[in-house]
Amino acid sequence: MAQLELKNLSVHFGGVKAVQNVSLQIEKGEFRGLIGPNGAGKTTVFNAVTGAAQPTQGEIYFEGTKLNGMRPDKIAHMGIARTFQNIRIYPKMTAAENVAIGLESYPSYNAFSAMLRLPHVVRRDKEIKRLSLEYLDRVGILEYKDHEAGALPYGLQRKLEIARAMAGNPKLLFLDEPAAGMNTQEGLEMVTFLKELHSNNTDLTIVLIEHHLEVVMQLCQTINVLNLGSLLAYGTPKEVQCNPDVIKAYLGERRKTYGE
Numbered sequence: 453m454a455q456l457e458l459k460n461l462s463v464h465f466g467g468v469k470a471v472q473n474v475s476l477q478i479e480k481g482e483f484r485g486l487i488g489p490n491g492a493g494k495t496t497v498f499n500a501v502t503g504a505a506q507p508t509q510g511e512i513y514f515e516g517t518k519l520n521g522m523r524p525d526k527i528a529h530m531g532i533a534r535t536f537q538n539i540r541i542y543p544k545m546t547a548a549e550n551v552a553i554g555l556e557s558y559p560s561y562n563a564f565s566a567m568l569r570l571p572h573v574v575r576r577d578k579e580i581k582r583l584s585l586e587y588l589d590r591v592g593i594l595e596y597k598d599h600e601a602g603a604l605p606y607g608l609q610r611k612l613e614i615a616r617a618m619a620g621n622p623k624l625l626f627l628d629e630p631a632a633g634m635n636t637q638e639g640l641e642m643v644t645f646l647k648e649l650h651s652n653n654t655d656l657t658i659v660l661i662e663h664h665l666e667v668v669m670q671l672c673q674t675i676n677v678l679n680l681g682s683l684l685a686y687g688t689p690k691e692v693q694c695n696p697d698v699i700k701a702y703l704g705e706r707r708k709t710y711g712e
Contacts (some may be wrong), residue, residue, distance in 0.1 A: 453516060455480040455657055456624060461510035463496050470496040472681040483650050484659045485672030489701065492678040494661045495537060498626045502534055503527045531623035535613045537632060543602025547593060547612050550601050551584040554619030583619065591615040592645065607638045611645065624657045631664045643670050669693065
């Protein structure tokens with residue numbers, strides 16, 4: 453059984469068919485790419501799986517459980533986390549405090565206990581602080597733990613957002629354009645970081661939306677291509693970049709083989 457399965461998924465907004473009849477399966481531990489031109493429906497697929505958009509038709513299953521109609525927080529607690537195309541952090545909070553928010557998705561004590569600072573509250577707060585630093589260390593930005601998140605360089609903000617997503621201990625991680633806005637060197641550093649993230653978390657499934665094709669080709673084992681809301685192609689990076697339909701719809705008439 454696939455970890456994530458979409459069956460004939462469609463998402464319409466009025467007369468706009470953002471996603472139309474998309475079916476795919478993703479296995480546990482995969483690093484899957486989801487690419488396509490602007491407006492192809494990539495982020496809408498993410499939104500449908502995470503509960504931010506409701507399917508017009510079709511079904512979504514995660515580890516055999518149907519997600520249709522489920523609240524976003526319930527879906528997150530099942531083990532699905534995501535980042536966003538536009539970075540969503542708390543700019544006036546420190547890096548450590550941002551990660552702590554991801555660790556507090558399950559309230560472990562009530563307001564009365566917090567006000568009295570009962571022993572179990574103190575213990576939990578210490579554990580949250582320890583884990584926050586651990587996740588910052590895992591993404592290589594521990595030295596910035598006390599820095600305001602909004603003051604961090606763009607690339608570090610991306611890593612911080614991933615650290616916060618990882619703090620929820622996800623089984624499936626959606627990354628929406630993590631290299632967006634980066635220069636060539638920053639993009640290469642992100643590729644190295646994501647390779648290490650996946651290799652160090654072998655059970656973690658990652659699905660990547662990215663317009664930097666060199667990033668996708670270096671990271672992803674398999675790729676789905678969307679165009680105008682529908683699936684256009686599926687295969688290995690080599691198969692996808694040689695597919696004439698993909699070349700025409702996504703790459704244009706110019707053909708380029710990355711990594712060669």
